[in-house]
Structure formats: C-alpha cells, structure tokens
Amino acid sequence: MRKALFLRLFLGLAAFCILLPAALLVLWSAAARWSWPNLLPESWSGRTARELLFGAQSIWPLLGSSAALGGLAAALATLIGLLTARAAALYDFPGKPLVRFAGLLPLLIPGTVFAVGIHLALLRLGLADTLAGVLLVHVMTALPYSIAILTDVTAALGGGLEEQAAVLGAGPVRGFFAVSLPELTPGILSSMSMAFILSYSQYFTTLIVGGGRVRTLALALVPYIQGGDRSLASVYALAFTGSALGVFALFETLIHRWQKRGDRP
Amino acid sequence: MRKKRTAYLLLLPLMGMTALALLACGSVLTQSLGVVPAFGLTEPTLDYYREALADPAFFSALGVSLRVALLSALAAAVLGTALCAALVRVGPGPMGLLIRLPILVPHAVTALFAILLLSQTGLLARWAWALGVISEPGEFPQLLFTPGYGGTILAYLWKEIPFVAYFTLALMAGVSCTLGEAAENLGASPLRAFLTVTLPLSLPAISQAFLIIFLFAFGGYELPLLLGATLPKALPVYAHLAYMHPDLRQRPAAMALYGLILLLSAAMATLYGLLTRHLLRRVEGGQ
Numbered sequence: 001m002r003k004a005l006f007l008r009l010f011l012g013l014a015a016f017c018i019l020l021p022a023a024l025l026v027l028w029s030a031a032a033r034w035s036w037p038n039l040l041p042e043s044w045s046g047r048t049a050r051e052l053l054f055g056a057q058s059i060w061p062l063l064g065s066s067a068a069l070g071g072l073a074a075a076l077a078t079l080i081g082l083l084t085a086r087a088a089a090l091y092d093f094p095g096k097p098l099v100r101f102a103g104l105l106p107l108l109i110p111g112t113v114f115a116v117g118i119h120l121a122l123l124r125l126g127l128a129d130t131l132a133g134v135l136l137v138h139v140m141t142a143l144p145y146s147i148a149i150l151t152d153v154t155a156a157l158g159g160g161l162e163e164q165a166a167v168l169g170a171g172p173v174r175g176f177f178a179v180s181l182p183e184l185t186p187g188i189l190s191s192m193s194m195a196f197i198l199s200y201s202q203y204f205t206t207l208i209v210g211g212g213r214v215r216t217l218a219l220a221l222v223p224y225i226q227g228g229d230r231s232l233a234s235v236y237a238l239a240f241t242g243s244a245l246g247v248f249a250l251f252e253t254l255i256h257r258w259q260k261r262g263d264r265p
Numbered sequence: 266m267r268k269k270r271t272a273y274l275l276l277l278p279l280m281g282m283t284a285l286a287l288l289a290c291g292s293v294l295t296q297s298l299g300v301v302p303a304f305g306l307t308e309p310t311l312d313y314y315r316e317a318l319a320d321p322a323f324f325s326a327l328g329v330s331l332r333v334a335l336l337s338a339l340a341a342a343v344l345g346t347a348l349c350a351a352l353v354r355v356g357p358g359p360m361g362l363l364i365r366l367p368i369l370v371p372h373a374v375t376a377l378f379a380i381l382l383l384s385q386t387g388l389l390a391r392w393a394w395a396l397g398v399i400s401e402p403g404e405f406p407q408l409l410f411t412p413g414y415g416g417t418i419l420a421y422l423w424k425e426i427p428f429v430a431y432f433t434l435a436l437m438a439g440v441s442c443t444l445g446e447a448a449e450n451l452g453a454s455p456l457r458a459f460l461t462v463t464l465p466l467s468l469p470a471i472s473q474a475f476l477i478i479f480l481f482a483f484g485g486y487e488l489p490l491l492l493g494a495t496l497p498k499a500l501p502v503y504a505h506l507a508y509m510h511p512d513l514r515q516r517p518a519a520m521a522l523y524g525l526i527l528l529l530s531a532a533m534a535t536l537y538g539l540l541t542r543h544l545l546r547r548v549e550g551g552q
Contacts, residue, residue, distance in 0.1 A: 244371075
C-alpha cells in the first residue's frame with residue numbers, strides 16, 4: 001500500500017510538471033505587469049488578446065492558412081496511408097519488406113537535412129517556395145505515422161469480410177465502402193488527427209520549403225518567442241497550442257462517438 | 266492470392282514519395298560534393314568535407330549536439346520508463362491522457378515554456394526568492410543561452426519523458442498483466458517481478474524510443490536555436506547559418522555540413538541497431 005502511495009506521488013509530480021508551464025502560459029497571456037520577484041501578476045489586461053484578435057498581426061489569416069494546410073495534409077496522408085496499408089496488410093508480393101522501410105524513410109532522415117534536401121528536389125520540379133511544395137513536404141512528414149496507424153487497423157480487420165461481401169455479390173468498391181470503411185473509421189480519424197497536428201506544428205520544413213512565401217501560425221510564432229514581449233509571445237503560443245488541442249479533442253470525441261455507435265446492436 | 270499488380274498500384278503514391286525523399290538526400294549529397302551545374306561546378310570533390318572537418322567550430326557544434334542528444338535521451342529513457350511503470354502499476358486513468366499533451370505541444374512552444382520557467386527572472390527563480398534561497402535574479406543558475414545547453418536539455422526532457430512512457434505503455438502493460446503477474450503469483454515481490462520480467466521484456470520498445478528521441482535531438486533545430494548559446498551552436502543551427510550565407514557559391518560548404526549530419530545519424534543508427542540487436546537477443550535468450 002505504501003508503495004502505491006509512492007507511485008501516486010510520483011505520478012502527481014509528473015502531472016504537476018506537465019501542467020505547470022501550461023498554467024504559466026495562461027497567466028502570462030493575461031498579465032499587464034508581472035515584475036520580479038512577484039509570484040503572480042500585479043495587474044491584468046486584455047492588451048495581448050486584443051492584439052491577437054484584432055491587431056495588425058491578427059491571428060485569423062494565419063489560423064486559416066495553417067488549418068487549411070493541416071486539413072489537406074491530413075486528408076492526403078490518410079488517403080496514401082490507407083492505400084499503402086491495404087497493400088502491406090492484405091497482399092503478398094516481391095519486395096514487401098521494402099514497404100516498411102519506405103514508410104519509415106522520412107523519419108530516418110534528420111529533419112533539417114530532409115527539409116533542405118526536399119527544397120532542392122522541389123526546385124528541380126518547380127514546386128519550391130509554393131504552397132503545393134509545402135503541402136507535399138507536410139504529407140511526407142505525416143505519412144510514417146498514418147501508415148503505421150492504418151496498417152495496424154487494416155491488418156487487424158483482415159480481408160475476410162470483404163471476401164464474404166464478394167461471395168454475396170458485392171463488387172470490390174462496394175465491398176470496401178460498405179464493409180471495411182466503417183470498421184476502419186476510428187483508425188482513419190486518428191491518422192487524420194495525428195497528421196493534422198504534425199502539419200500544424202511544422203516549423204523548419206515550412207520555413208525552408210516555403211522559402212518565406214508560405215506563412216503559417218507555427219512560422220509566425222517563433223519571432224514572438226525570440227522577441228522580448230513575454231505576454232505577446234504567450235498569447236500567440238496559447239492560441240496556437242489551444243487550437244491544436246481543440247482539433248485533437250474534436251477527433252478524439254468523433255472516434256469515441258463512432259465506436260459507441262458501433263457497439264449498438 | 267490477391268493480384269500483385271493491384272498491390273503495386275496501391276503503392277504508387279508511396280513510391281513517388283519515397284523517390285522524392287531519396288532524391289532529397291541525393292541532392293544534398295551531390296551538392297556537398299561540389300556538383301552544382303547551375304553555378305558551373307561539375308567536378309566532384311571532397312574539399313568541402315575537408316574544409317568542414319578542418320574547422321574547430323564544426324567539432325564544437327558536433328560536441329554540443331551529441332551532448333544534448335545523449336544526455337536528454339538517456340535521462341528521458343530512464344525517467345520515461347519509470348513513468349510508464351508507475352502508469353502500468355497504478356492504472357493509466359486521466360494521467361494516460363495527460364502524458365499525450367507534451368507530445369502534442371510543438372517545440373517552439375516548449376522553448377517558450379522553458380523561458381517562462383527557467384530564466385533568471387522565471388517562475389522557478391521567483392520561487393527560490395520566496396523561499397529565501399536567492400536574493401536577486403543573478404543568483405539563480407543560468408540555464409538558458411549558455412554553452413552548457415542546460416535549458417535545451419530540460420526542454421527536450423519535458424517532451425521526451427512522456428513520449429518514452431507513451432511509446433512503451435502498450436507493450437509494458439501487456440507484459441505486466443501476463444508474465445509480470447505470473448511472476449508475482451509465483452512469489453516474486455512486485456519490484457523483483459518488474460526488474461527481472463517486465464522491464465527486460467519491455468526493452469525493445471524502450472530501446473526504440475531511445476533511438477527515436479536521440480536522433481531527433483541530434484538533428485533538432487528549434488530548441489537549440491531558441492534556448493541555446495550564441496557560441497558554440499548546435500550542429501543543425503550551425504549548418505543553417507552556413508545555408509543562409511548570402512553568397513550562393515558557399516552552398517556546397519553548407520551542404521557538406523548537412524551531409525555530415527545525415528551520414529553521422531545513419532552511422533549512429535546502424536551502430537545502435539547492431540549493438541541493441543545483440544544485447545536484446547542476449548536478454549531474451551536469458552529468460
């Protein structure tokens with residue numbers, strides 16, 4: 001029993017360490033003055049919130065472009081992930097072990113080298129410094145995770161149900177959409193959530209491949225952190241993290257709902 | 266058996282992406298050998314690598330990156346395993362969700378956390394003042410923007426400890442509720458069951474997590490940029506500085522640095538793979 005108490009204290013400490021900086025971010029966002037050595041701000045203000053929502057550098061256009069980019073990257077990574085997962089989980093063919101390696105490749109290349117190299121490769125294709133190029137590199141970054149998640153669920157489901165549907169006369173397309181897709185939906189949603197968050201948080205790849213022409217929230221955030229205004233940096237970081245977590249929570253809810261729906265007879 | 270041709274059709278997009286990733290590495294390596302036809306450079310040479318390796322600044326940057334990556338990954342592997350074990354023992358509950366938060370928070374925001382918390386006027390310094398440990402900000406140990414990269418390492422730990430726990434959780438929970446409990450039923454104490462059964466069998470996940478976070482920290486840009494010293498720089502920050510050189514003829518020099526990061530990462534991953542495969546086989550054989 002004493003041991004369990006010790007473990008609980010350890011977990012409590014871990015939770016405290018995770019939550020403390022998040023709480024600090026909220027306090028700094030709303031602080032008007034918080035000078036040394038006070039433990040709490042002396043006065044509060046809505047200055048940073050106004051700046052964030054209505055200022056010259058307001059968040060809306062950035063939020064829009066980042067969310068659109070993240071949504072597209074999530075959809076594409078999940079679609080490619082689904083195709084790859086089907087091949088890897090349901091088919092046997094020569095060269096199959098290479099698929100695993102190919103799926104992991106973007107993770108094995110150091111991120112900075114990957115970004116610079118992709119920029120060079122896209123220069124040859126005429127896609128450097130464009131939105132399409134940035135989208136492509138975001139999809140590539142998210143793909144290893146999407147493939148891993150979707151291969152797991154596709155392999156777990158197997159091809160048996162679709163074969164039964166085929167025996168009963170359904171074509172391959174109808175077999176997939178009517179039989180497999182509903183079962184794969186939770187995996188598809190977690191792949192989309194993961195890919196969205198990854199795209200949303202990309203800094204170096206967007207910086208290099210976008211060549212400064214593609215503006216996202218993650219890109220705009222860094223100068224604020226390098227600048228001296230802690231309150232302004234905090235409010236942008238809060239908006240950034242909050243919106244990412246919001247999307248994550250939305251997907252988690254959808255997954256939960258879908259699974260509950262499936263439980264009903 | 267289903268048709269092979271369908272499988273290859275399904276794999277076409279992945280093949281395209283893989284070709285692009287290989288082209289990316291190839292382009293970096295080609296330019297690092299001084300082959301940039303656009304600038305009229307067509308003769309391959311190792312001069313840029315020689316130049317990079319002759320510069321002491323390269324080795325101090327390499328030292329910083331190795332130190333940050335090794336210290337943060339080692340500490341995160343140990344503490345993350347402990348966190349995972351505690352979660353398995355007590356049951357995940359809300360904490361199982363909470364450990365996903367640092368994984369989702371981007372590195373730039375983690376850097377801001379470190380500034381708000383660890384700077385000499387940060388919250389920890391204020392707590393130290395309130396407790397009477399220090400009387401002015403200058404007495405609080407400087408962790409940020411110093412050549413020791415303490416703040417960078419701590420910021421990595423904030424993200425990586427939960428990552429190791431999350432990455433290992435499924436395997437360790439599975440092992441613990443089958444073989445770990447069997448050992449306890451046979452009379453082993455919980456600690457002994459953990460150390461002799463659950464931990465060794467969870468090592469494959471822990472060792473994979475270690476490699477992932479080590480390589481990430483070795484090649485990571487944002488945290489050492491935002492929290493590190495002006496000199497020495499971390500290797501990716503040093504390489505980016507060379508990449509941003511206004512004279513485009515300096516590009517091959519920058520690409521040699523990226524080439525070195527790529528080759529060093531690949532070499533370390535291969536070495537680690539060989540080492541752990543041998544060790545893990547011995548652990549498994551000993552069971």
